[in-house]
Amino acid sequence: xxxxxxxxxxxxxxxxxxxxxxxxxxxxxxxxxxxxxxxxxxxxxxxxxxxxxxxxxxxxxxxxxxxxxxxxxxxxxxxxxxxxxxxxxxxxxxxxxxxxxxxxxxxxxxxxxxxxxxxxxxxxxxxxxxxxxxxxxxxxxxxxxxxxxxxxxxxxxxxxxxxxxxxxxxxxxxxxxxxxxxxxxxxxxxxxxxxxxxxxxxxxxxxxxxxxxxxxxxxxxxxxxxxxxxxxxxxxxxxxxxxxxxxxxxxxxxxxxxxxxxxxxxxxxxxxxxxxxxxxxxxxxxxxxxxxxxxxxxxxxxxxxxxxxxxxxxxxxxxxxxxxxxxxxxxxxxxxxxxxxxxxxxxxxxxxxxxxxxxxxxxxxxxxxxxxxxxxxxxxxxxxxxxxxxxxxxxxxxxxxxxxxxxxxxxxxxxxxx
Numbered sequence: 001x002x003x004x005x006x007x008x009x010x011x012x013x014x015x016x017x018x019x020x021x022x023x024x025x026x027x028x029x030x031x032x033x034x035x036x037x038x039x040x041x042x043x044x045x046x047x048x049x050x051x052x053x054x055x056x057x058x059x060x061x062x063x064x065x066x067x068x069x070x071x072x073x074x075x076x077x078x079x080x081x082x083x084x085x086x087x088x089x090x091x092x093x094x095x096x097x098x099x100x101x102x103x104x105x106x107x108x109x110x111x112x113x114x115x116x117x118x119x120x121x122x123x124x125x126x127x128x129x130x131x132x133x134x135x136x137x138x139x140x141x142x143x144x145x146x147x148x149x150x151x152x153x154x155x156x157x158x159x160x161x162x163x164x165x166x167x168x169x170x171x172x173x174x175x176x177x178x179x180x181x182x183x184x185x186x187x188x189x190x191x192x193x194x195x196x197x198x199x200x201x202x203x204x205x206x207x208x209x210x211x212x213x214x215x216x217x218x219x220x221x222x223x224x225x226x227x228x229x230x231x232x233x234x235x236x237x238x239x240x241x242x243x244x245x246x247x248x249x250x251x252x253x254x255x256x257x258x259x260x261x262x263x264x265x266x267x268x269x270x271x272x273x274x275x276x277x278x279x280x281x282x283x284x285x286x287x288x289x290x291x292x293x294x295x296x297x298x299x300x301x302x303x304x305x306x307x308x309x310x311x312x313x314x315x316x317x318x319x320x321x322x323x324x325x326x327x328x329x330x331x332x333x334x335x336x337x338x339x340x341x342x343x344x345x346x347x348x349x350x351x352x353x354x355x356x357x358x359x360x361x362x363x364x365x366x367x368x369x370x371x372x373x374x375x376x377x378x379x380x381x382x383x384x385x386x387x388x389x390x391x392x393x394x395x396x397x398x399x400x401x402x403x404x405x406x407x408x409x410x411x412x413x414x415x416x417x418x
Contacts, residue, residue: 035066039092043073048132049084050074063107064094071111079119079127087114093161108162118172126275129231132224162194165204182252185209191217198224202237211249213264216240222274231275239268239279246285254348254390258292266315276319283312288329297371305369307331312340320345326354334360334379348390355401357382367411378408 036056043051054070073085093107119127168189174182191204202220207213220237224230243249247261268281288310293302308331312324324340335358341351359379366375384401388394 039066039068046132047073048130049076053090059091065107066092066094068092075117076127076130078130079121080117082117084127085111085114085116087111090114106161108164110164110166111168112166114165114168116168116170118170120172120174122175122177126231129229129275132230162192164193165189165191168206170206184252186215195221200224208249210252211243211246213241213243213246213249216242220270229275231273233274235270235272235274235277237270239270239281241266241268241283247289253344257391258290258393260288260290262286262288262310266312268315272318277317279315279317281315283315283324285310292369294369294371296373303369303371305331305365307336332361332364334358336360350388350390350393352386352399355382355385355399359406362405362408363411375411376405376408377411378406380405 036053039056040051040053051071051073053068053072056069057067059065059067068090069088071085071087071090072083075082075084089112091110091112093109095105095107117127121127168186168191170186170189172184172186174184176182186206186208189204189206191202191206193200193202195201200222202222203218204220205214205216208215216239218238218240221235223234225233241264243264245261246264247259250260262285264283264285266281266283268279270277270279272278285307286309288307290305290307291302295301297303307329310327310329312327314326315322315324320343322340322342322344326337327340328335328337330336336356338355339353341353343349358381360382361377362375362380363377366372367377381404382401384399384403386397386399386401388397
């Protein structure tokens with residue numbers, strides 16, 4: 001028994017030494033120029049875009065891998081001349097079993113701190129629409145036209161098992177008509193893409209700027225099909241949002257006046273396609289603030305209305321239109337409920353249907369917020385509908401309804417001076 005155990009130890013030690021020797025000899029064994037040509041060919045054909053990097057190097061620890069230096073993925077020339085993706089170093093793992101058999105087999109691809117640019121043109125087309133477009137098959141050096149990376153012979157290279165993005169940055173550029181331009185930025189993007197059999201799985205998290213809005217993505221799936229473009233691929237995912245203050249994000253999206261802020265939290269189920277996603281879920285601002293600089297007010301001219309627990313139930317996004325049924329909140333004891341509709345293309349227009357206001361103290365709005373010289377202080381009841389544009393809500397406000405003001409008094413600076 002003791003002799004058998006000794007032989008087992010010797011065999012295990014010999015195998016371990018063999019593996020260690022193979023790993024240490026990896027930089028000498030791997031044919032770097034062939035691996036470089038193999039990676040360029042595989043990546044360019046998969047993305048339908050030119051891929052380049054200045055050099056590659058082979059690392060041993062923490063596992064065998066090829067490091068790609070100054071990696072760039074070209075942009076669609078219809079959108080821009082700057083790279084679509086750029087980073088200093090990418091790490092492409094090599095499978096040890098394949099190397100021992102004289103083949104190059106890729107493992108996970110890790111992109112650290114990549115800078116990615118998404119562009120939407122005035123027609124609503126994204127620059128990623130051409131990703132994955134059919135490319136002319138290319139052959140890299142190797143026997144019989146097969147790619148090769150080992151000194152001992154050729155071997156087919158598999159695509160990366162997973163793609164990881166760590167601490168990435170995404171700049172989203174929206175080009176409007178007449179030269180209008182909007183920019184949004186996603187920072188600290190951590191994303192993992194995997195899957196097989198035509199289904200891409202996606203999970204990750206990021207922060208959206210402006211606004212410092214945290215976003216999580218779970219159970220993401222993209223159904224790829226060779227007969228469709230990337231933007232036509234069906235998608236599904238669960239998305240969570242959590243932010244301390246949405247003021248900067250709202251200002252960038254719909255305009256700075258009036259300023260709407262407050263902490264936000266929500267969950268959504270995403271469906272549709274990658275080019276035309278749909279979302280449905282709930283959103284809540286625990287303490288929403290509406291702030292505006294009112295010229296009629298004495299100092300301080302910047303006035304704020306605070307809404308308690310603004311809840312957007314049944315919120316959905318589809319085809320450039322946001323709806324929420326119902327929206328509920330309260331202001332100074334008055335209750336408000338409504339059905340919200342908003343279109344964001346070509347200027348933000350907001351529609352408040354089935355609007356019900358009960359017991360709203362008018363003095364808080366007309367005197368404290370709008371600084372009207374003549375006003376009444378009674379509680380307001382209103383049933384009807386309103387519509388306005390976000391760029392000038394007070395000047396465009398309109399809609400039918402039934403209004404009742406309860407017992408109160410005449411207030412306001414001018415009224416009191418009579």
